C-alpha cells in the first residue's frame with residue numbers, strides 16, 4: 056500500500072519520478088506528490104486524487120532538481136487531501152519524506168514532539184518521522200534517520216532527502232518493501248521493480264531493518280545499528296513491456312488473456328519427462344513424508360486458491376488440510392507445529408497479515424512453504440521454501456492470472472506429493488498428469504471465444520445493467536457451487552464486488568436452504584457453477600429451486616451439456632470438457648470476464664477500484 060519512488064543522478068527528477076509512480080499507482084491512488092532539491096531548497100507539489108492530477112499540475116508548473124522523491128498514497132491515517140498527501144516536511148522545510156506503512160506509536164511520538172515545539176500540519180502518522188529526523192539532525196542525514204528509526208514501532212518503508220545534503224537519497228525499510236535500482240551514474244529507490252525497469256534491470260532487495268544511502272554513483276547499505284552490509288545485486292529477467300497494457304483496454308483484461316500462457320509455462324517448466332521439479336522447494340522428500348497435516352493461510356483471492364488446494368490435497372494426498380485467512384490465523388492460538396506443513400499463498404509476497412501468519416507459524420515450529428509471484432518478496436524470503444508462480448507482473452488490482460497460476464502450482468504440488476506418498480495408483484496419476492497438461496490449451500480455446508470485444512459475456516453484462524436500472528438498483532449477484540468449484544463461487548463474487556461495487560455473495564449451493572434462499576425472488580442474478588461433476592445433479596436441483604422462486608440463473612456448464620438447457624436457465628456460459636478436478640481454472644475465466652464486463656458497463660475504473668490497493672502492506 057502506497058508507492059514510493061526516489062531518484063538521484065544527473066537528469067531532471069520530476070518526469071522520472073512521475074513515470075515510476077505511474078508504475079506503482081496500483082499500490083494506492085488517492086493522492087500523490089513529489090519533492091525535489093533545487094539549489095538549496097526543497098520544491099514540493101502534492102495533490103489529492105489520482106496521479107494524473109499531479110502530472111497535469113506539474114506540466115504547467117514544473118519543479119526542478121536532479122534528486123527527488125515521490126509517493127502515491129492509499130490513506131490510512133488522515134483523509135485523502137492535499138495536506139495529508141506525501142511528501143511531508145519538517146518544521147523548517149529542510150527535509151522531505153515519503154512513507155509506506157503504519158507507525159503504530161505515532162500519537163505518543165507526536166505528543167512528545169509537539170511539547171518540544173514541533174508544528175504538525177497533517178493528520179498522518181508519517182509526519183512524525185519527518186519531525187523525528189529533524190530533531191536528531193546535526194549535519195548527517197543518515198545518522199538522523201537511523202536515530203529516528205529506533206523510536207518507531209510499526210511497519211514502514213521510506214525515502215528521505217535533506218536540502219543541506221543534496222547529493223544523498225536515503226531509504227529504509229522494516230516490514231514494507233523497498234528496492235534499490237542500480238543505474239549508471241544514477242540510482243533509484245522504489246516500492247516495486249516495475250518502477251525502475253525503464254532505467255535498469257539491476258536491483259538490490261533491501262532486507263528488513265536496512266538503510267540504503269544512495270549517491271548518484273554509489274549505493275551503501277547499512278543495518279539499523281549502522282554496520283555496513285554487503286548486498287548482492289539481482290538481475291530482473293522480465294521486461295517492462297510485461298507491465299504495460301499491450302493494446303488491451305485495461306490491465307485486468309490483458310492479465311485475464313495471459314492466463315493460458317502463464318499456465319503453459321508453469322506446467323512446461325515444472326513438469327518435464329514425467330517428473331515434477333520445484334527448484335526452490337528446499338523441503339526434502341523425507342521431510343514431506345513426515346508431515347501429518349497441512350495448513351494453508353492466505354488472504355482474498357489467494358485464500359480462494361488455498362481453499363481449492365484443500366479439496367485436491369485431501370482428495371489425492373490423503374492428508375488433513377485446513378485453510379485460514381491470514382488475519383484470523385495470526386490472532387488465535389493456531390495448532391501448528393513441526394509436523395505441520397504450512398503453505399502461505401501470496402501474489403505480492405508482501406501482504407502484512409500473511410507475513411505475520413508466516414512468522415507466527417515459524418514460532419510454533421512449522422515449516423513454511425510459500426507460493427508466491429513476486430521474486431525476492433518478504434514472504435518468499437522469510438519462508439523455508441518457495442514455489443514461484445512466475446506469472447509475470449500483475450498490475451490490475453483485481454487478481455486474475457495470479458489466481459489460476461496459484462491453482463496450477465497447487466495441482467503440481469498435489470500430484471508431486473501423491474506420487475511421493477504413493478496415495479494414488481501410478482496409472483491414475485499418469486492419467487491426471489495428462490489431463491492437467493491439457494488445461495492451458497483448453498483455456499486458450501475458451502479465451503478465444505471472448506477475444507471479440509463484443510461477446511456473449513459483454514452482452515450478459517449489458518442485460519444486467521438494464522435489469523439493474525429497471526429494478527431500481529435492487530438487483531445483486533449470488534454465486535453458487537459445490538465441492539471443488541465452491542471456492543470459485545467465492546472468487547466470482549469477490550471479483551464482481553471489487554470492481555463493480557455491486558453486492559455479491561458466494562455460497563456453497565447446499566447451504567442455500569439454510570438461509571440464503573430467503574433472498575431469492577426476481578431480483579438476484581444467480582450464477583450457478585454446474586459443470587459435469589459428482590455433484591452435478593445436486594446443482595441442477597439448486598437451479599430448479601431458484602427458478603421456482605423466479606430467480607434469474609446464469610449457468611456455467613460443460614460444453615455439450617444438453618440437459619442443463621431443460622432447466623429454464625436464463626443465460627448459459629460453457630466451459631470445455633475436462634476432469635472435474637481441473638475445472639476450477641477454466642471456470643475462473645468466465646467469472647473474471649463477467650465481473651470485468653459488468654464493471655465496464657457501469658463505467659468504473661476497473662484497474663484501480665475505489666478503496667483498494669494491490670499490495671496490502673498494512674494490517
Ligand code: F6R
Nearest residue numbers: 355356357401402403406453454
Ligand atoms: C482480489 C485481490 C486481493 C488479494 C489479497 C491477497 O482480487 O487482489 O483479495 O488476493 O489482497 O494479496 P496477495 O496475494 O498479494 O497476498
